[in-house]
Amino acid sequence: MGSMSVPNLILNNGIEIPQLGFGVFKVPAGRTKEVVLAALKTGYRHIDTATMYGNEGDVGRALADSGLHRDEVFITTKLPSGRAGHERATLAASLRALGTSHVDLWLVHWPPSARMLAPVWREFLAMRDEGRARAVGVSNYSLEQIDRLTEGTGEAPAVNQIPWSPARYNDALLAGHRERGVVVEGYSPLKGANLASPVLAGIAADHGVSPAQVVLRWHLEHEIVTIPKSSDPGRIAANIDLLGFSLTPDEVARIDSLGRG
Ligand SMILES: NC(=O)c1ccc[n+]([C@@H]2O[C@H](COP(=O)([O-])OP(=O)(O)OC[C@H]3O[C@@H](n4cnc5c(N)ncnc54)[C@H](OP(=O)(O)O)[C@@H]3O)[C@@H](O)[C@H]2O)c1
Numbered sequence: 001m002g003s004m005s006v007p008n009l010i011l012n013n014g015i016e017i018p019q020l021g022f023g024v025f026k027v028p029a030g031r032t033k034e035v036v037l038a039a040l041k042t043g044y045r046h047i048d049t050a051t052m053y054g055n056e057g058d059v060g061r062a063l064a065d066s067g068l069h070r071d072e073v074f075i076t077t078k079l080p081s082g083r084a085g086h087e088r089a090t091l092a093a094s095l096r097a098l099g100t101s102h103v104d105l106w107l108v109h110w111p112p113s114a115r116m117l118a119p120v121w122r123e124f125l126a127m128r129d130e131g132r133a134r135a136v137g138v139s140n141y142s143l144e145q146i147d148r149l150t151e152g153t154g155e156a157p158a159v160n161q162i163p164w165s166p167a168r169y170n171d172a173l174l175a176g177h178r179e180r181g182v183v184v185e186g187y188s189p190l191k192g193a194n195l196a197s198p199v200l201a202g203i204a205a206d207h208g209v210s211p212a213q214v215v216l217r218w219h220l221e222h223e224i225v226t227i228p229k230s231s232d233p234g235r236i237a238a239n240i241d242l243l244g245f246s247l248t249p250d251e252v253a254r255i256d257s258l259g260r261g
Contacts, residue, residue: 005243006045009223011158012181015135017105018074019220020240021046023187023229025053035231036062040073042237048161048187048227049098050078050109051090056097064099075100078109078139079124084116087123091132106133107161110140117145118152125155137161137185143176150180161185164224165192166200166215169259174222185225189215199254207245210238217242218255 008016022044027035032055036047040062049059056077063073075098083090091106106127112120124136137159138146150156160177164186177184193200193215200211207214212228216239219226228239247255 006043006240007220009183009225011135011137011183012156013135013158015104015158017135017159017183017225018046019223019225020044020216020242021048021074021076021225021227022236023048023227024055024059025050025229027055027229027231029055029058031231032058033062033065035236037066038233039236040066040068042233043240044236045072046074046076046227048076050080050107051083051094052078052080052109056094060097060099070100074104076105076107077103078107079120081110081112084112084120087120087127091127095132102132102134104134105159106136107159108138108141111138111142111145114148117148121149121153121155121157125153135159137182139185139187143173143180146180146182156180156182159183159185159225161187163188163192164219164226165189166197166218166255166258167192167194169256171256174224183225185227186219187227189219189226189228194258197258199258203247203251203255209245213238213242213245214247214255217245217247218252221247221252 006018006020022039036059049056077094079090127133128136135158137157139161141160160182190212195211200214204211204214230236
């Protein structure tokens with residue numbers, strides 16, 4: 001079952017993002033290159049790293065060894081807290097480590113102080129306009145903080161990367177992002193889920209898949225980007241094997257209701 005058909009979403013500046021990515025937070029340090037290469041071989045075309053993860057160099061080496069063209073892989077990295085005011089130098093270091101002239105998505109990893117919210121965002125837009133990032137966004141922001149950026153600059157972030165899983169499902173929060181044209185990118189989709197939940201287990205059994213695959217497929221049904229991490233070749237493959245089944249609206253609604261418990 002190919003990754004060829006992992007669906008894309010279109011960001012607010014027209015850039016396409018593969019809805020399923022590979023997260024590399026806490027991949028064991030000595031294994032990052034091998035694990036990312038395994039993910040690329042399995043068909044992932046979207047890698048989510050961050051300056052804070054300390055593994056951009058290994059991600060870059062995996063990309064170089066993969067034989068894939070730069071434009072075949074969507075790369076995200078993030079500005080750490082504490083680097084507000086040093087955006088340009090921090091992105092330059094990320095690009096050097098990743099071995100690329102630009103990333104596809106650059107995120108503010110955590111909101112800086114209220115005073116710095118708009119200035120950091122202005123630097124992000126400038127770096128994008130200079131071609132160092134094809135799109136820019138934020139992570140761990142509230143809707144109110146997103147509105148501050150938009151009021152200050154006229155431009156909303158392309159994405160907000162926030163924790164998301166059935167247990168965290170919140171239709172008002174999702175609708176708030178949609179109204180603002182901000183794509184929700186969920187993180188910790190599996191860590192944040194109760195994979196032993198009878199609802200997930202029942203739906204998984206009906207489709208002959210695992211509860212983890214149901215959770216990831218549920219993100220795709222909602223048009224939410226999801227970036228599961230695994231260091232295990234079998235789970236790396238299982239987590240992208242989502243295209244041979246789909247969830248009915250009733251199943252989606254039953255999973256949504258886990259967030260209202
Ligand atoms: N923006 C932020 O502040 C932020 C915060 C946290 C994470 N993130 C991003 O989001 C990515 C994903 O989040 P995460 O790493 O926190 O959590 P996650 O992807 O939800 O969960 C990873 C954990 O689940 C296990 N796992 C993976 N596939 C599984 C499967 N099919 N069945 C059962 N267990 C499975 C992994 O173990 P094995 O490795 O042993 O398979 C690992 O312990 C991160 O890597 C990072 O890129 C961003």
